[in-house]
Amino acid sequence: MIDRALAVALAQRALKHLHEGTTDQAQDVMRVPVSDYLDEGLWHDEVDRVFKRVPLMAALTAELPGPGDYKALDLMGVPVLLSRGRDGEARAFLNVCRHRGAQLCPAGTGTRHRFRCPYHAWVYDDRGALVAVHRPGTFGEVDAAEFGLRPLPVAERYGFVWVRLSGDEPLDLDAWIGEEYGEELAQLDLGSWHVYEQRELPGPGWKVAYDGYLENYHVQALHRTTFAPTNTSNLMVVDAFGPHQRILYPSKSLAALKDQPQSEWDPAEHCGAVYTFFPNVSMAGTWDGHAVVSQILPGETPERSRTIQTVLTREPCESEAERCYMAEFSELLRRGVLEEDYRTGAQVQAALGSTANTHFTFGRNELALQHHHRYLKRALTLEPGEPELRLRHLVDTAPTAD
Numbered sequence: 439m440i441d442r443a444l445a446v447a448l449a450q451r452a453l454k455h456l457h458e459g460t461t462d463q464a465q466d467v468m469r470v471p472v473s474d475y476l477d478e479g480l481w482h483d484e485v486d487r488v489f490k491r492v493p494l495m496a497a498l499t500a501e502l503p504g505p506g507d508y509k510a511l512d513l514m515g516v517p518v519l520l521s522r523g524r525d526g527e528a529r530a531f532l533n534v535c536r537h538r539g540a541q542l543c544p545a546g547t548g549t550r551h552r553f554r555c556p557y558h559a560w561v562y563d564d565r566g567a568l569v570a571v572h573r574p575g576t577f578g579e580v581d582a583a584e585f586g587l588r589p590l591p592v593a594e595r596y597g598f599v600w601v602r603l604s605g606d607e608p609l610d611l612d613a614w615i616g617e618e619y620g621e622e623l624a625q626l627d628l629g630s631w632h633v634y635e636q637r638e639l640p641g642p643g644w645k646v647a648y649d650g651y652l653e654n655y656h657v658q659a660l661h662r663t664t665f666a667p668t669n670t671s672n673l674m675v676v677d678a679f680g681p682h683q684r685i686l687y688p689s690k691s692l693a694a695l696k697d698q699p700q701s702e703w704d705p706a707e708h709c710g711a712v713y714t715f716f717p718n719v720s721m722a723g724t725w726d727g728h729a730v731v732s733q734i735l736p737g738e739t740p741e742r743s744r745t746i747q748t749v750l751t752r753e754p755c756e757s758e759a760e761r762c763y764m765a766e767f768s769e770l771l772r773r774g775v776l777e778e779d780y781r782t783g784a785q786v787q788a789a790l791g792s793t794a795n796t797h798f799t800f801g802r803n804e805l806a807l808q809h810h811h812r813y814l815k816r817a818l819t820l821e822p823g824e825p826e827l828r829l830r831h832l833v834d835t836a837p838t839a840d
């Protein structure tokens with residue numbers, strides 16, 4: 439759990455809004471051209487110039503906690519293999535055999551110290567080194583040192599494994615996340631949490647899908663039976679850390695704090711904190727010991743995305759009561775996102791070309807959405823080869839409204 443004084447200060451800001459019927463706001467409304475959601479060239483630029491150039495969260499530490507644990511996944515057409523060696527270090531490689539390019543293992547997680555290619559049985563170890571060539575006497579000379587798996591820049595921090603899909607320079611995650619945000623994330627201790635369930639949800643274009651994670655203005659109308667019974671709507675406490683944001687979505691039970699002395703407050707009970715990682719991750723929950731991490735990835739076309747939704751618990755889920763609670767929590771998230779957010783998102787996506795709107799309007803109350811889109815725009819202006827860390831600088835000096 440984060441520092442108590444910070445949690446109390448955030449709960450105080452939320453409580454004030456609750457009393458006054460207000461929310462954090464941007465200076466102005468912001469207009470984004472609908473063509474930004476439709477333009478195929480822009481979508482390719484977002485994939486190539488943003489997603490493939492910034493540190494991307496690829497897995498949770500909890501998905502590959504022990505030596506020999508691995509995860510294989512596709513990130514926008516790039517086959518990635520994460521492997522934790524016997525030395526405990528998480529490494530990342532292209533999941534592609536160096537002989538004639540077969541993918542070494544299918545998407546998923548497991549435990550292996552050896553990866554045997556399904557095509558001609560070359561074998562790699564958990565550090566990506568080529569350790570065996572099938573029938574070497576017939577194949578000819580192979581210098582194993584030159585045929586290791588292609589490594590990707592990787593870092594493991596705050597309970598996540600991060601990769602960058604282009605470039606060779608080391609991944610400076612501390613600089614990307616920043617000191618203040620990093621300290622808070624470290625306090626959550628997510629590296630020791632446990633995966634309860636993971637699923638992949640098909641959704642509309644990645645921007646339509648991700649926009650819905652950045653505001654709770656829609657909770658009352660869209661999530662009437664799922665999230666609205668317990669969560670406030672249109673009440674956000676937002677803080678930005680470079681391109682990343684912490685958004686507090688308080689529970690309705692927050693009102694109870696009014697009658698309690700502050701020394702007795704338990705902010706975790708009344709505040710849902712969402713931590714975002716630019717450009718595509720939202721992590722909700724965490725303060726009260728259960729969480730959902732959503733990785734929104736561009737799909738095969740601009741109209742489609744895929745979301746890896748991972749439900750986590752701080753403690754292993756052992757008792758029957760906990761299992762029941764988590765089953766309900768997990769199902770609520772699946773249903774709320776797939777049947778409400780993404781069903782509506784699919785309708786938005788289908789009507790983008792209707793010409794009803796030339797622009798979408800982000801309200802002053804949708805300030806996290808504004809911040810994200812402003813950053814995305816800046817990220818697209820980086821020249822190829824320009825280090826992604828410039829992005830922090832660009833955003834730090836970005837004006838607050840366009």
Ligand code: FES
Pocket residue numbers: 535536537538539540555556557558559560
């Ligand atoms: S492609 Fe992997 S061994 Fe031939």
Ligand SMILES: [Fe+2]
Pocket residue numbers: 650656660661779
């Ligand atoms: Fe939603």
